[in-house]
Amino acid sequence: MISFSKQNGEFALFFNKVKILQHSKENPCVVLGKASASIDMYRGNYCIEDTMIEELPLHQYTLQESYQGGMIVTNLTFSSGEYSFRCEVSEQHGRLIIRFSELPYPYNRLMLRFYALQDEQVWGCGEQFSYFGLRGKKYPLWTQEQGVGRNKNTEITQIADKLDRAGGDYHTTFYPQPTFVSSRSFFLHAQTDGYAVFDFCNTDYHQLLFWEVPSSITISVQESLLSVVQDISSYLGRQPVLPDWVYDGIILGIQGGTATVLEKLRRMQGLGMPVNGLWIQDWEGERYTSFGKRLRWNWQWDAKLYPNLD
Secondary structure, eight states, X not given: OEEEEEETTEEEEEETTEEEEEEOSSSOSEEEEEEEEEEEEETTEEEEEEEEEEEEEOOEEEEXXXXXXXXXXXXXXXXETTEEEEEEEEEETTEEEEEEOOOOTTOOEEEEEEEOOTTOOEEESSSOSSOSOOTTXXXXXXXXXXXXXXXXXXXXXXXXHHHHSOOOOTTOBSSOOSEEEETTTEEXXXXXXXXXXXXXXXXXXXXXXXXXXXXXXXXXXXXXXXXXXXXXXXXXXXXOOOOGGGGGSEEXXXXXXXXXXXXXXXXXXXXXXXXEEEEOGGGGOEEEETTEEXXXXXXXXXXXXXXXXX
């Protein structure tokens, strides 16, 4: 259930009794930005710099409710002078849905600040390799190589950066996702393909910066973290149960062509090892580069390396 509290020009938005947004003139929950980006990529390693030219906090707000399509919809309009930005809030399938208007010209960055508690814990943002708990750090969300070292203060990272720009950082990942789970028993998912930065440094709010306005943000509040995880998989997709045969042996990861794969399979079976599958990465062919052997990554069967697969 969606509810609001309003007092002295401030408001708070609650969903299932959990505070989601808190807005005041001093601490607005919507900020527009005008920024200039610099993007450099080398072999899947990105250097992304975003120079913020101007920030415009939207101090004023209006709140109007209407009945649309059999449900109550709340329109929140945030403004400052001639510039405004609208959020449409509704409940669908037991979840809070927020949709947005376009950014007013000339602004090209959107910052949303979601209410937080000082001792709140946060997890998620896809596959993160350095930290499980995300509170206290910023997480740029962009698909790239994860890096070698992943800590700019360590020698291995500095060497990898110097030799091949491949050191990475604590947040670099090949599977980012604009989703997080809160210890207050809710998850938030932003539906966007654009670059984003989820900033969990502030003690009072989580700031989500978007280069592209999300088509929607979905929030689900549950009674327990277990229920939160269950609802995430219900919403985003749940992996089916693995078949029983998966547990009857090992799946070998082998490369090198049909002859090599079959020879290694025969050797393993000859030693009495139960093998229930083969994982063959280079089925689409090999590509030799100045930095080693790679796959072709064109997802087309290489009939020369693996004949007679058909």
